[in-house]
Amino acid sequence: MAEAHAPVRARAHGARSWWRILRSSPRTAVGALLLLVISLAAVFADVVSPHPPNRQYLRDRLQPPSAQYLLGTDHLGRDVLSRIIHGGRVSLQVGFVAVGLALAVGGVMGLLAAFYGRWVDSVISGFVDVLLALPGFLLALAIVAALGPSLVNVMIAVGISFVPQFARITRSAVLQVIEMDYVTAAQAAGSRDPRIMFKHVVPNALSPIIVQVTLSLAGAILSAAGLSFLGLGAQPPTAEWGSMLNAARGFIRDAHWAVTFPGLAIVVTVLALNMVGDGLRDALDPRRMVDQP
Amino acid sequence: MVKYLLRRILLLFPVLLGVSVIVFGIMFLTPGDPAVLMLGENAPAEDLAALRERLGLNEPAHVQFGLWLSRVVRLDFGRSIRSGRPVTAEIRARLPATAELAVLATLLAIAVGVPLGVLSATRPNSVLDHLATVGAFTGLAMPVFWQGLIMILLFAVVLGWLPPSGRLGGWQYYVLPTITLGTSAIAAITRMTRATMLETLNQDYVRTARSKGVRQRSITYRHALRNALIPIVTVIGLQFGGLLSGAVLTETIFSWPGIGRLAVDSIRARDFPTVQGVVMVFALLYALVNLLTDLLYAYLDPRLKTRYS
Numbered sequence: 001m002a003e004a005h006a007p008v009r010a011r012a013h014g015a016r017s018w019w020r021i022l023r024s025s026p027r028t029a030v031g032a033l034l035l036l037v038i039s040l041a042a043v044f045a046d047v048v049s050p051h052p053p054n055r056q057y058l059r060d061r062l063q064p065p066s067a068q069y070l071l072g073t074d075h076l077g078r079d080v081l082s083r084i085i086h087g088g089r090v091s092l093q094v095g096f097v098a099v100g101l102a103l104a105v106g107g108v109m110g111l112l113a114a115f116y117g118r119w120v121d122s123v124i125s126g127f128v129d130v131l132l133a134l135p136g137f138l139l140a141l142a143i144v145a146a147l148g149p150s151l152v153n154v155m156i157a158v159g160i161s162f163v164p165q166f167a168r169i170t171r172s173a174v175l176q177v178i179e180m181d182y183v184t185a186a187q188a189a190g191s192r193d194p195r196i197m198f199k200h201v202v203p204n205a206l207s208p209i210i211v212q213v214t215l216s217l218a219g220a221i222l223s224a225a226g227l228s229f230l231g232l233g234a235q236p237p238t239a240e241w242g243s244m245l246n247a248a249r250g251f252i253r254d255a256h257w258a259v260t261f262p263g264l265a266i267v268v269t270v271l272a273l274n275m276v277g278d279g280l281r282d283a284l285d286p287r288r289m290v291d292q293p
Numbered sequence: 294m295v296k297y298l299l300r301r302i303l304l305l306f307p308v309l310l311g312v313s314v315i316v317f318g319i320m321f322l323t324p325g326d327p328a329v330l331m332l333g334e335n336a337p338a339e340d341l342a343a344l345r346e347r348l349g350l351n352e353p354a355h356v357q358f359g360l361w362l363s364r365v366v367r368l369d370f371g372r373s374i375r376s377g378r379p380v381t382a383e384i385r386a387r388l389p390a391t392a393e394l395a396v397l398a399t400l401l402a403i404a405v406g407v408p409l410g411v412l413s414a415t416r417p418n419s420v421l422d423h424l425a426t427v428g429a430f431t432g433l434a435m436p437v438f439w440q441g442l443i444m445i446l447l448f449a450v451v452l453g454w455l456p457p458s459g460r461l462g463g464w465q466y467y468v469l470p471t472i473t474l475g476t477s478a479i480a481a482i483t484r485m486t487r488a489t490m491l492e493t494l495n496q497d498y499v500r501t502a503r504s505k506g507v508r509q510r511s512i513t514y515r516h517a518l519r520n521a522l523i524p525i526v527t528v529i530g531l532q533f534g535g536l537l538s539g540a541v542l543t544e545t546i547f548s549w550p551g552i553g554r555l556a557v558d559s560i561r562a563r564d565f566p567t568v569q570g571v572v573m574v575f576a577l578l579y580a581l582v583n584l585l586t587d588l589l590y591a592y593l594d595p596r597l598k599t600r601y602s
Binding site: 126127129130131133134135136137138141142143144145146147148218222225226229230231232242245249252253256259260262263266267268270271274275 | 308430431435436437438443450545556560576580
């Protein structure tokens with residue numbers, strides 16, 4: 001009983017335990033710091049960008065990095081750094097919306113499957129198996145193909161492609177919690193299903209889901225950038241990392257900086273999210289804590 | 294074992310049926326009239342009506358799906374809107390190029406990832422271990438399409454060692470696409486091998502072998518690696534899905550004439566029969582590789598064999 005309640009109690013001192021996670025793992029701390037910088041840059045993009053992202057300085061096309069244009073200019077004379085900063089805003093937005101969608105749909109599916117079992121579980125798990133029959137990116141590609149190229153459709157498509165993962169993880173996490181005595185006690189006391197689900201089950205099943213959210217954000221940003229790179233996502237002149245790469249690849253011989261830096265932005269963002277996700281997994285998984293020296 | 298095999302194969306059918314419902318549904322719900330797409334905006338009304346009749350577009354959805362599925366099980370996806378050739382012929386012409394690339398990338402990933410993971414696990418916290426970890430994290434974070442462009446920039450534009458694109462003309466053409474496609478799989482396999490090897494090296498039977506005086510080499514490869522192989526094989530199977538996704542982007546960058554590029558070109562041209570065909574073939578390939586992985590898994594883990602026999 002006492003052990004079963006431990007996660008909830010730990011959450012009561014939320015800030016302190018986050019701090020403990022960051023202090024115990026330098027890798028997680030570096031990832032979190034990078035994420036903070038990227039997020040701040042995205043939020044205050046209009047303030048920190050040296051130039052407007054879509055302003056074309058036509059006399060300064062394909063300029064190498066200099067004091068005026070820190071990361072150079074692209075084939076239309078736009079400042080690469082400013083476009084990367086604004087692109088971060090788009091990428092983070094796409095990531096959050098897509099993962100939010102996947103979490104909402106997949107989480108509810110997993111919760112219902114685990115809570116009600118029987119035919120509900122069979123139907124939902126069958127549907128999840130079908131979605132898993134295609135690799136995520138290809139599923140997203142097929143959905144965007146049908147919906148048509150746009151940033152909103154990319155969010156929907158990438159979101160749907162991450163639904164099965166959330167359904168599975170939520171289902172298995174809830175199945176573990178549901179065995180606990182306090183859930184049986186609540187049921188015996190006559191609590192209604194929604195109350196049991198959201199008051200007792202969900203808070204105690206959150207850890208693996210939080211880890212999945214972090215890692216899925218990285219995956220969603222990669223997928224969305226890939227779709228935009230293929231011309232199926234953000235449309236010109238929107239500054240988005242994938243579509244910046246797509247536009248600049250034709251000029252790779254003359255202006256490698258327009259290709260190099262937007263890609264580096266993706267690498268750093270995804271790397272930071274993976275580092276935080278890995279750190280959280282190690283910190284939140286009690287089995288792993290024992291394994292660690 | 295036979296029972297397990299049969300069960301596993303039978304399970305393929307409902308899943309593939311589900312995929313076909315989704316593939317059909319996606320294209321069915323897409324705005325736009327397929328007849329207009331095929332014949333063009335200015336086609337005479339009677340031609341459009343005749344084509345709609347011939348394609349069964351006037352039938353209700355479930356009848357259309359039945360008609361479509363009855364052709365799909367005979368591997369008939371109709372004709373490509375773009376080229377007018379049968380979709381199956383288009384796919385068959387390009388499948389070998391994708392298969393080559395996927396197999397080469399998988400082999401590369403195993404050849405690099407497994408030894409690197411073993412070395413990292415046997416020397417934890419060494420310089421090599423840290424380098425491998427950093428490399429694996431970076432490999433997993435690098436978008437395939439950007440890595441491809443950087444490799445072209447470095448090895449084709451700056452150094453001039455390798456051709457930037459194309460396929461026929463010698464081994465040089467295979468180097469950059471194979472490395473590009475294989476990188477994330479190398480990273481994933483390295484990480485998984487390291488983690489499972491660390492776990493098995495801590496097992497009692499390894500300690501027993503060590504205390505019996507078995508040589509370290511033999512412990513690492515015969516005792517530990519063999520038992521660590523099961524999760525590694527699973528990761529290799531899972532990576533194949535990533536390879537199929539990566540193939541779409543890699544083939545686009547290196548002008549590689551495979552089905553990944555066919556998918557992208559068809560989506561851009563709104564050539565829906567081809568898109569449907571390619572997606573179904575991708576799902577089929579993925580299902581077959583997963584089946585193969587599960588069988589290999591059963592072969593490697595004798596406990597599974599006895600449970601189902």
